[in-house]
Amino acid sequence: MNAITVKNLKKVYRTHKRGKGMWNAVVSLFNRKYENKHALKGVSFEVEEGEVLGLIGPNGAGKSTTIKALSGILHPTSGDVKVIGYVPWKDRVKYVKHLGVVLGQKEQLWWDLPAIDTFYMNREVYQIPNNKFKRRLNYMVKLLDVKEVINSPVRDLSLGERMKCKLIAALLHSPKVVFLDEPTIGLDIIARDRLRDFVKEVNQKEGTTFIVTTHDMQDIEKLCKRIVIINHGVIVYDGLLEKLKSTILNNKIIDVKFETKVKGFRLKGCKLLEKGDYNFVIEADTKVTKIKKVIDYLLLNYEVADINITDPPIEEIIQRIYKEKKKWVHT
């Protein structure tokens, strides 16, 4: 069953162009020149009930426009959206009762009060029955280990503690669908792991559908099986993470440090991105050479001090997808 269906979603912003200076400001009062900005150029995807979908893309790609349309905040120019049976912007009030949203940086907690007070406020906002509220609060507090945290004023909390409280606030009313916008940005590794485990647990136990937008590939790998990549208002990839990894993410970045001075490096399928006296940054194409081969070669021929293997950044992945597509179109 689909929890979310998006069909050919388009959004055109009409912004008026304004020149600089006082005179142009006056002119634009009478003679406005408009400019159309296509934020979404026909986006379609589906999310199954109980899925955790990763929505990724660079800044300004259309991620937040999509999330806003799905939250009922934004009226799209055209296209159909159904989320758990509702058209978000038409049935907004009824719909958002079943929706939880964590807006990344924006504060949703009462600054001078303990987070528990915000939770009580949300109990009224969503009219959660008392016993259900208590049960749910206890469950989440235990899971995130914030028993003391929720009783001290929010202004005294760390970024991670605040994010945990925001998550609780957004999930208290047991929403069926949850949108998380950059949930781990700025958090330390331990807090990140805790948050990811929490989302996973809620998802598995309650079948809650999640859409997570993030810059962090780690978030994606830990949480999502399927991802949608969006760029310039178009979906450039929709499919399993594994598949992306095997077809496009076949490049690995290898950061090696050495005990002794090194000179050059040459191996089939490898590109030297950066070269220092004591380190290399190598990009290895795993279709040509197995990663094990590269490592073996390095260990055999150099005094290796440290090796670090990572995925390329998101911008590069998108570029690769484009290249792949072009190849596909041309041949």
Place this chain on the structure above:
Amino acid sequence: MGSYLALLKGGYKEALQYRFDFVVGLLRVPLTLIIFYFLWKAVFAFNGTDVINGYTFETMIGYYVLSMIVGMFTWMDVDNWLRWDVKSGEVVSEFMRPLNFVFQYLFRQWGMSTLSIFISLVPTFLIGYLFVGLMFFGWLNFVFFTISVVLAMFIVFLITMFIGLLAFWLTDISGLIKVKNMFIAFLSGSLVPLSFFPGIIQKVFAFLPFQYMRYVPVNIYLGIYSVNETLFHLGVMVLWVVVLYIFVHYQSKLALKKMSGVGI
């Protein structure tokens, strides 16, 4: 000196950001003047006298026009800045600069005031001369008036600074800032010439700095004091500036100590 000029420029640029607010703020002057104009017209008409408490209708309206002009020069926002600077911790950078802490805020304020004075001074004088018949009371009075406005500016600045510096000791000074503004509204003479207050209260006012913020400079312009009286008032104003400066100077030293002790 160059660094102070940079602060002046910075303040001016900051003010440019808020020029729309200044222009709307400009509307306040005619609005308030219209209200006082009609109020006093009604009072003079009903009482059937030409002079009330030493003021004719013309000098009374002139009083408000001038009071607003003095108000433009003595508009100070440093307490709000300090409130934010201390809250955000940015105040550290002010202390780190090799400049006088108090003067930094003064120059930033001057930079900001310049714009509002540019925008509002000429229209207000024009309203005064064209519609209200504000007269010129001679060059001597004008020179004394100018000196008194400068001194008044320092007095308001130092008191505002005093309130702002309290932010180092109190969690939130927004309420105190409001109370200070109310005290200035009541006791400076911006509401009504202070001679309308009962005699005993006026005697108390003489020992407070507030009357020097509006009432005394305006009366100097209007030629209400003799030369000796004027010089006496100017002397008292200088005294206030010195006393307040010494006080605020030590207060800022204590603030530094407090900050480095707690490590805000």
Place this chain on the structure above:
Amino acid sequence: MSRYLRLFLKNSALRLSSEMAYKWNFWVKTFAVALGDLIGPVLILLIYSTTSGIQGWSLAEFILFQGTLTLVIGFSHVFFTLIGVQTIDMVRHGKFDAALIKPYNPLLYLSFTSFDWDGLAEIFVGLALLTWSFITLGIVIFSWNFVLYLFLIALALVLFYSLVVMISSLAFLLVKSWALFALFFRTIDFARYPLDIYGQGLRVLFTFFLPLGVASFYPAKALLDGIELTIVLYLMLSMSIFLAISLVLWHFAMKKYSSAGG
């Protein structure tokens, strides 16, 4: 409706505990607000103690006049001001989305979560001024005029609510809405003195076009001398128009926001 009431109670309680986080500052703010409300009455007191005042108004009548306005401003401060403050702040910082992901009509949600404890002092000052002038003037509470007086105060509150909603709506259309808010408070100053001191033009303006007279002049007149029913009917019509315009404007602002997305 009861869910809005519960929302209101919970939110107001939280706002109080939020204020109490800086207890000392709260009382200082309250003191400042009360002082601010005394500016007008003190000016009048000073004028009446040195002159015989203005035609048609005794000191007690004048205080009744200003007490009425203080009461109206007080109620508006407590119940309406934060609607504007919250909206402008949210729009400026791109946080209005937070109001739209709540399962409520956004204007009603804002209206029921905007109780400002700072303003209570204003209501008390207003009531104190009224009590003194009522006793001095020997005003009878059980009278037709008094009912009319209360009714006009209610109309004044409709006007102030409409104006706040209008300014809040403009926050979506203009960037600089703080200045407008400040201008609104300045304009209210005209209502601090009886309309009959102003020239013909201003009197017409504040009766027919921007009927600020409903916040002080007409209720005080109704209580002291009684006013014609036609004026009451006109004011009723006028307030309905103001309310309607403000709601249309709000609707328009919401439409603009949801198509531009902030």
